[in-house]
Amino acid sequence: MRLARYFLLAGLVIAVIIIAASCHQTAHKTKKSIVVTYSILGSIVQELADGRADVTVSIPNGLDPHEWEPSAKGIETVNNADLIIQNGLGLEAGMEKCLKSARDKGVNIFTASDYIEIRHVGPGEGIPTGDPDQIIGAADPHLWTDPLMIKDIVQALVPVLKKKLGIDVADRAASLSTRLDELNVRIADAVSLIPDENRKIVTGHESMGYFAKRYGFKLTGVIIPSLSSQAAASAADLAALKEAIATNNVKAVFSELGTSPALARTVGNETGARVVELNTHALPLDRSYFTYERELADTIVKALK
């Protein structure tokens, strides 16, 4: 009889453990999932959600967002998201079909560029007419190079995360906004070391427009005359670029993800401008947006001051 009571008690203890474990599992499964298309925006969303939602990034960090296409598994992840956060303005060109199909299936999509002041390609930026992606007036997707655009996106996400996912991130948004303001001041201070006559930017493709606008640089030319790294440069484009570099006495050419190293070298050799690697589209080792943006500014200051 005593033995039976012992087994009954042991059974009860095991049952309680099993129920507790399964409750824990259920709680884990009910966490909402956010899929962000690219890593730089993903790191900000990760900091904003702070564990209150699962955040996944589609385009692996370090791969070119202008060309990346999802695998079958990548498409499944997008379709199963509670919320998709995309950049928009054609950045995720290789994901467009997959994102459209997710939208058609009823998945919530937040488009970051809907909440910022969009920059358009202006005259004299080294962009010829013709290709719709290159014409003057085309919308520039590289919004993340300006920390105050990221701040606008953070603030726009607060009510969306509350309404669509039921998570409150107002406290996190407030502290992130303060840090983004501080980052902006730090960059403005750092670039003030660059003399006015050196504030000219030549990059691999036209990726630094928001940064240039915020911190007072002139976009003087690009190796690939496009908002996407996936276009090509003609001989006439290259001749015009070399002339722009010489006329404007440009000190450095910034080579980036998707730029042909040989082409950058040729431009550097023929103009005397220094070729400098600039990380414009990927997170650094610590996966922090703040480190990314500080390094971006520091590389420019070092090359042009």
Ligand SMILES: [Zn+2]
């Ligand atoms: Zn780009």
